Amino acid sequence: MKPLEILTQALELIAALAAAPLFLGWVNQCRAWLQNRRAPSIWLPYRGIRKLFHKDAVIAENASPLFRVAPYIVFGAMVVAAGIIPSMGTRLPFTIAADAIALVGLLATARVFLSLAAIDIGTAFGTLGARREMMVGFLAEPALLMVIFVASIISATTALPAIAENLATQTLGLYPSLAFTAIAFTLILLAENARIPIDNPATHLELTMIHEAMVLEYSARHLALMEWAAALKLLNYACIGFALFLPWGISTGTGGPLSLLASIPLLAAKLTVTGAALALIETISAKLRVFRVPEFLAIAFLLAVLGLLVHLLLGA
Amino acid sequence: MAGTPFDLQLLNLCAALLLLLSFAMLAQRRVVTLVNLLAIQGALLFVATLLLAWRTGEHHLYLSAALTLALKVLLLPWLLHRLIRRLQVYWDTEPLLNISGTMLIGLLVVVFAFGLAQPIAALASTATRSAIGIALAVILLSFVTMITRRKAMSQVVGFLSMENGLFFGAMSATYGMPMIVEFGVALDVLVAVLVLGVFFFQIREQFDSLDLHHLESLKESPTFGKSPSPAPARSVQEN
Numbered sequence: 001m002k003p004l005e006i007l008t009q010a011l012e013l014i015a016a017l018a019a020a021p022l023f024l025g026w027v028n029q030c031r032a033w034l035q036n037r038r039a040p041s042i043w044l045p046y047r048g049i050r051k052l053f054h055k056d057a058v059i060a061e062n063a064s065p066l067f068r069v070a071p072y073i074v075f076g077a078m079v080v081a082a083g084i085i086p087s088m089g090t091r092l093p094f095t096i097a098a099d100a101i102a103l104v105g106l107l108a109t110a111r112v113f114l115s116l117a118a119i120d121i122g123t124a125f126g127t128l129g130a131r132r133e134m135m136v137g138f139l140a141e142p143a144l145l146m147v148i149f150v151a152s153i154i155s156a157t158t159a160l161p162a163i164a165e166n167l168a169t170q171t172l173g174l175y176p177s178l179a180f181t182a183i184a185f186t187l188i189l190l191a192e193n194a195r196i197p198i199d200n201p202a203t204h205l206e207l208t209m210i211h212e213a214m215v216l217e218y219s220a221r222h223l224a225l226m227e228w229a230a231a232l233k234l235l236n237y238a239c240i241g242f243a244l245f246l247p248w249g250i251s252t253g254t255g256g257p258l259s260l261l262a263s264i265p266l267l268a269a270k271l272t273v274t275g276a277a278l279a280l281i282e283t284i285s286a287k288l289r290v291f292r293v294p295e296f297l298a299i300a301f302l303l304a305v306l307g308l309l310v311h312l313l314l315g316a
Numbered sequence: 317m318a319g320t321p322f323d324l325q326l327l328n329l330c331a332a333l334l335l336l337l338s339f340a341m342l343a344q345r346r347v348v349t350l351v352n353l354l355a356i357q358g359a360l361l362f363v364a365t366l367l368l369a370w371r372t373g374e375h376h377l378y379l380s381a382a383l384t385l386a387l388k389v390l391l392l393p394w395l396l397h398r399l400i401r402r403l404q405v406y407w408d409t410e411p412l413l414n415i416s417g418t419m420l421i422g423l424l425v426v427v428f429a430f431g432l433a434q435p436i437a438a439l440a441s442t443a444t445r446s447a448i449g450i451a452l453a454v455i456l457l458s459f460v461t462m463i464t465r466r467k468a469m470s471q472v473v474g475f476l477s478m479e480n481g482l483f484f485g486a487m488s489a490t491y492g493m494p495m496i497v498e499f500g501v502a503l504d505v506l507v508a509v510l511v512l513g514v515f516f517f518q519i520r521e522q523f524d525s526l527d528l529h530h531l532e533s534l535k536e537s538p539t540f541g542k543s544p545s546p547a548p549a550r551s552v553q554e555n
Contacts, residue, residue: 173320173325174322174325174326174328176328176329176333177332179332294416298415298419299343299419301419302339302419302422302423303336305423306332306336310332313450314331314446314447315320315446
């Protein structure tokens, strides 16, 4: 690894870390506008994280070391995932180090530690949230893998950067299989990031919550890391979606930091549109009952498998 | 994929959407939406027929397209909507299987249909031969829809969607059936819907419900029969 490559990779990671709360703030702002509320500042997530870092942490008496370590593991996993996903360039040292299946495994690791930490304290809410999270996870993961497999079969590789490069250089055409899997991926994104049809990110202390129930016992820097990790997860999923379905504008060369800079405007534009679309989806849909969640994710799985079958049959 | 002409790509898109619509019908509980989905399916069929007619230059396909538009997009949905209003059936009861289970069975059916259609597609010489598998899948999925529903209304919609699948299959395998057959089938379907509409009223008058489970018992049950005959053996069992 050359120093220049490491510098480029570090720049990409810092950009992802800095952009994640901004993206979350943008989604929240759009949502407020659509609901005819006065929008909170787009910088609000940053302020929340800074405030939390300045506070003193309170930890339950019966918490095991796992409870203290979990936020760092979850946050670390999300940062590594942000490095693996080709969001700005495809030839970076991290992006070529692992393929999409390893990425799904990494996201699963973060989920396992988050759930374990939630169970660790032994409160009713934590256990409840962890069990729901595992239910969503075990239904969403196969669907996510199927989505990735469709793109992998089209490009004959499971490496995300190669998929993105292959799709970016192909001639435009109608791909029903990719359209189906894109819808499936949107459903998975909503479910995995605790967005509205599955979970409401704006609620606190509600019986139907999933993500909030798990981080209820955390405070101060631990909570800040958890929230930052959640924002990063949303950004990561959006970037996976771009790599699989909208790879245009990604830098494919090894030109160093400057080539990454060139890919920023288009990435920012894609994130802006995606954030607005996400807010729109969340505004027009109602939260599902927990028992309807398997149905929702079964539809995602079905669409992904249909995409695969249609691709195999029609070659499209 | 890059080499396929654009109209064939559009046809493939229509085929894929037809398959998706079949799954939407499988998952739908509201009868009104089910009929709307059937109308959309007819519209897609109309578009696909037009595209194929334009592509192949076969004039009789324009006629089939017009027939599809008149019958499957306009007339049949209108008739069914009128029936729904008169019979006041807006919801089907919970299907026999839950939605996720039905979806998984549907996926298996699609895999089966694709496997089955492969040798047929190898023999066909049309440009759309790869869509035969999708047509077969649509037919089998309509079967599943009919099997998992209780209400007569949804079963009729399943029947009509099966006819749509057959039409699409004939279109993609041999560029359409002979005109006389097509007219015959269209007329049959129209008459079937009219006759079934009359049946619906009879069934409801007899059983106060459109649930076809009541047709499965051979004896007249005491609650629904016109001449209430006390069934002693049964009441003992219930106690």
